[in-house]
Amino acid sequence: MKALDELTFDNRFARLGDAFSTHVLPDPLDAPRLVVASNAAMALLDLDPAVAETPVFAELFGGHKLWAEAEPRAMVYSGHQFGGYTPQLGDGRGLLLGEVYNQAGEHWDLHLKGAGMTPYSRMGDGRAVLRSSIREFLASEALHALGIPSSRALCVIGSDTPVWREKQERGAMVLRLAHSHIRFGHFEYFYYTKKPEQQAELAEHVLNLHYPECREQPEPYLAMFREIVERNAEMIAKWQAYGFCHGVMNTDNMSILGITFDFGPFAFLDDFDAHFICNHSDHEGRYSFSNQVPIGQWNLSALAQALTPFISVDALKEALGLYLPLYQAHYLDLMRRRLGLTTAEDDDQPLVERLLKLMQNSGVDYTLFFRRLGDESAALAVARLRDDFVDLAGFDAWADQYKARVARDGDYSEAQRRERMHAVNPLYILRNYLAQNAIAAAESGDYSEVRRLHEALSKPFEEQPGMEQYAQRPPDWGKHLEISCSS
Numbered sequence: 001m002k003a004l005d006e007l008t009f010d011n012r013f014a015r016l017g018d019a020f021s022t023h024v025l026p027d028p029l030d031a032p033r034l035v036v037a038s039n040a041a042m043a044l045l046d047l048d049p050a051v052a053e054t055p056v057f058a059e060l061f062g063g064h065k066l067w068a069e070a071e072p073r074a075m076v077y078s079g080h081q082f083g084g085y086t087p088q089l090g091d092g093r094g095l096l097l098g099e100v101y102n103q104a105g106e107h108w109d110l111h112l113k114g115a116g117m118t119p120y121s122r123m124g125d126g127r128a129v130l131r132s133s134i135r136e137f138l139a140s141e142a143l144h145a146l147g148i149p150s151s152r153a154l155c156v157i158g159s160d161t162p163v164w165r166e167k168q169e170r171g172a173m174v175l176r177l178a179h180s181h182i183r184f185g186h187f188e189y190f191y192y193t194k195k196p197e198q199q200a201e202l203a204e205h206v207l208n209l210h211y212p213e214c215r216e217q218p219e220p221y222l223a224m225f226r227e228i229v230e231r232n233a234e235m236i237a238k239w240q241a242y243g244f245c246h247g248v249m250n251t252d253n254m255s256i257l258g259i260t261f262d263f264g265p266f267a268f269l270d271d272f273d274a275h276f277i278c279n280h281s282d283h284e285g286r287y288s289f290s291n292q293v294p295i296g297q298w299n300l301s302a303l304a305q306a307l308t309p310f311i312s313v314d315a316l317k318e319a320l321g322l323y324l325p326l327y328q329a330h331y332l333d334l335m336r337r338r339l340g341l342t343t344a345e346d347d348d349q350p351l352v353e354r355l356l357k358l359m360q361n362s363g364v365d366y367t368l369f370f371r372r373l374g375d376e377s378a379a380l381a382v383a384r385l386r387d388d389f390v391d392l393a394g395f396d397a398w399a400d401q402y403k404a405r406v407a408r409d410g411d412y413s414e415a416q417r418r419e420r421m422h423a424v425n426p427l428y429i430l431r432n433y434l435a436q437n438a439i440a441a442a443e444s445g446d447y448s449e450v451r452r453l454h455e456a457l458s459k460p461f462e463e464q465p466g467m468e469q470y471a472q473r474p475p476d477w478g479k480h481l482e483i484s485c486s487s
Contacts, residue, residue, distance in 0.1 A: 001048035004056060007100045009069035010107065013180075014098070016205060019198045020186075021073035025066070026095055027116025027126065029159035029171055032062025035134065035442060036450045037155040038141050040458065041177055044152065046102045052155060061175045062157040063115055070098040070110075074118035078192060079185030079252025080302050082286055087192065089185060089252050090120025093128055096181060107209075109181050110154075114173040127163045130156075131439050133172035134450055136263040138438070140176060142430040142457040143260055148238045149231070151261035152177040156450075158442070170443070178261060180210055184303040185252035191306035203310060206256055221310040226319045229300055231258025233323050236296045237330035240289075241338065242426070243269035243366045247279040247483070249287050249295045251302050265483040268429045270474050272359040272366040278483055297323050338370050339402070340378070340421045341409050351405060354398050362390040365473050367429050374421025377414050378406040426460035427471045433478025434470060 014021065037052035051057055059065045066072070074091040081089075095118070097110040113136070114128025133156045143150035154175040161171035182202075190199035207214060207224050217223035235258050239246065246253075247265035255261050267278035274290040282288070287295060300323060304316040328349075335352045336344065359369065369388070373381045382399040389395040434453055441449040456467045463471075 002046045003048065004051050004054075004060060005067070007045060007047075007067065007069075009067065009071075009098045009100050011069075011071045011098045012107070012209060013075075013096060013109075013182075013205070014071040014073050016201060019195070020202070021075045021091075021096070022119050024072055024074045024095055024116075024118045026063030026072060026097075026112060026173075028063035029157065029161045029173060031160040032058040032064060032157045032173075033159070034058050035130070035156040035158045035172065035447050036137060036454055038137070038153055038454070038458075040144075041141065041152045041154045044102060044106070044108055044177060045100060045154075057155070058157050061112065061155055062159060062173060063112070067098070072097050072112075072115075074120055075181065075186070076120060076189060077183055077185035077252055078189040079183070079250050080188070080299070081250040081252070082282075082284075085188075085192070086252075088120070088189070089122075091118055092121040092124050093118070093126040107179060108177045109179070111151075111176045111178065111181050112173055113176060114171060125163065127161070127171045128173060129163050129165055129169040130158055130172040130442060131169060132264075133174040134439050134442060135266070135435055136174050136176070138430050138435055138450070138454060138457060139263045139266055140261075141454060142460065143244065145458050145460050146238075146242055146426060146429075148242065148244065149235050149257075149259040151181075151255075151259055158447075176261070178255070178257070178259060180206070180255070180257055181261075182206060182210075182256045183252050184254040184256065184299060184306070185250075186256070187303060187306040188251060191309070196309060199306075199309065203307075210257060219311070219315070221307065222315050222319065225304065225307060225311060225316065226322065228256065228258060228303070229319055229323050230326055232296055232300060233326035234258070234330045235260060236292055237327050237334065239292060240331055241334040242429070243272070243289075245269070245276060245278040245287075245289045246292065247282070247287055249292065249299060251299050254299050254303075267432050267483060269366045270431060270479050271363040272356060272369075274356065274360055280483055293324075293327060296327070334424070337424045338421070340374055340406065340417055342420075343409050345405070345408070348405075351398075351401060354401075358389055358391060358394055358398060362388060364388050367426060368471075368473060370425040371422070371427055374418050374425055377417070378403050423461055427463055428456045428460045428467065430457055431474050431478065432481045432483065433474045436478070436481060 039049040042049055072095045076090040078087050079089050094113045095115040097112050099107050099109055101107045117126035137153040137156045140150050140153035157173045159171050163169050163171040211224040214220045214223035245267045253262035265279035276289040277285045438449040438453045456470045
């Protein structure tokens with residue numbers, strides 16, 4: 001295990017120069033203090049978890065101190081926001097402190113969010129508040145624990161710094177980790193500003209560092225784009241299968257690595273609702289739950305446009321054509337497993353669709369339904385779940401089809417069924433009301449609830465003694481929380 005002063009830096013993105021980012025120092029928080037840290041994320045840097053409780057930890061990630069080898073940079077990029085193109089965006093409240101590599105040779109960005117104003121703050125204060133920082137921390141680590149590709153979160157640092165949003169709140173910083181923070185919007189920026197040399201340099205950087213295997217293909221850039229298409233298809237399939245709503249799928253929030261990041265007004269479904277809009281600011285429902293699949297394709301099309309200097313239009317169109325079939329294959333595979341099925345049949349997709357329609361019309365809790373479906377035999381499980389549905393005749397018809405499908409799937413014991421289904425159906429998810437309870441406690445100075453909730457979400461598939469309150473249906477008020485972009 002390493003101490004904080006033993007991290008090894010290799011600032012590869014910073015070496016691209018001032019055309020790609022601007023040198024900015026963090027603006028320190030007043031009275032920085034640890035709110036929560038992730039031992040699993042610290043292990044990615046080979047850090048001893050005990051260092052999180054030292055004063056220097058809060059000082060480093062609260063903007064007071066900096067490694068001599070760090071080179072903090074605010075990235076410049078652009079992007080399509082709610083369908084409209086914004087020519088220049090950039091890290092308005094974030095800084096890439098530097099890149100470090102661990103003993104396994106993996107490079108990790110240290111990206112500090114809430115670090116103060118940059119040239120790209122666009123009249124903003126460059127700060128993040130405790131509320132949004134806690135939400136991002138919990139979401140990053142919870143998605144990773146579910147097996148959904150995501151940036152990681154090392155820690156949240158709280159403070160006494162006043163920050164104004166809808167009201168006065170306290171500033172905070174979250175330190176997030178990723179192999180890269182390059183977005184679709186980076187390529188759009190250099191494409192639309194007609195800077196082909198920088199765009200080519202960026203493409204080489206991404207290809208060499210993040211998709212080196214594509215170098216072996218006859219058309220490396222095309223191979224890289226195909227891989228980006230596949231990664232996004234798989235990521236969004238997992239979002240849909242687990243009921244995760246990102247809430248602000250602008251192209252500047254889409255990772256070139258196909259991971260979930262830039263958390264804002266996200267939410268997990270409570271009652272299943274395909275039309276759910278988690279972002280209170282999304283008045284047209286562009287980023288509703290059901291729209292995430294086509295929006296993923298739209299965003300990939302925007303990236304494809306920016307890559308036309310390197311790849312033919314016909315080849316880009318062919319690669320984009322892979323998105324929906326790949327998505328459908330990944331989604332159906334995961335939904336089969338969530339239903340406890342180990343084989344594939346042609347009627348599996350209609351079986352899933354009929355179930356979701358029944359859930360939609362009955363307000364069935366999405367996560368708990370699948371968890372309880374695996375608690376016992378198929379016949380006993382559907383009998384116990386029947387009362388959650390309004391259309392009893394419709395559910396009975398589906399249940400008969402499901403029991404017959406399970407019978408055809410294979411002969412295995414109830415214990416085997418439970419083990420297999422519980423391995424893919426979480427008991428604990430990051431419900432908005434749970435996050436709000438933890439935030440309310442943290443804002444009063446009590447960080448124990450954030451840490452306890454993080455602990456439960458770190459092992460979402462395992463029943464944990466004493467964590468029963470995190471596996472309940474939400475109260476009515478918890479289903480109607482308004483989450484905006486300031487979240």
